[in-house]
Amino acid sequence: EDQVTQSPEALRLQEGESSSLNCSYTVSGLRGLFWYRQDPGKGPEFLFTLYSAGEEKEKERLKATLTKKESFLHITAPKPEDSATYLCAVNTGTASKLTFGTGTRLQVTL
């Protein structure tokens, strides 16, 4: 069974304090790894898809990387508006199913 573990569960940063969120996975045949952002009371919002080890993608202050066992979401010089829950998900096999981790709640303070 596919497993996705995210750490830490919660992270509090000061504005400008860079850090990384981790998503480790145990799956057979990774087809894609996804990062979503979820604000309170809203549905998840797509950030990135990574398809193979070594791949990197960037969007504003966020950079996602992928190895054969884990993915990192690096946040550079975060701002309060980056506060949200960040979800990691994997797709394996031939089905169109995503298995989500339980997320990292990020709070960025002034």
Place this chain on the structure above:
Amino acid sequence: DAGVIQSPRHEVTEMGQEVTLRCKPISGHDYLFWYRQTMMRGLELLIYFNNNVPIDDSGMPEDRFSAKMPNASFSTLKIQPSEPRDSAVYFCASSFGGALLEAFFGQGTRLTVV
């Protein structure tokens, strides 16, 4: 496009009652997904459709849950009878081309069964 539209946003019902959640996907999308989110288990896939046909319902917790997609612009998730443990936020999402591409989520329906 207005995005994925779910209704109602909030539903409070008594145990044993029937609950119907509704979803309008983004026009042109050929995949529709129903998820359930709880604090304990996170976001779990219940069922997904491709071109209005149910493809995988292995995540549906039990026979009390059923989902339909009568046409490309409408889907329902029904719980009958409802139980307190069904309390959760239910999300509908749609995509074009399957789960390997970006999925767009609705705002969710917060269900409380008392």
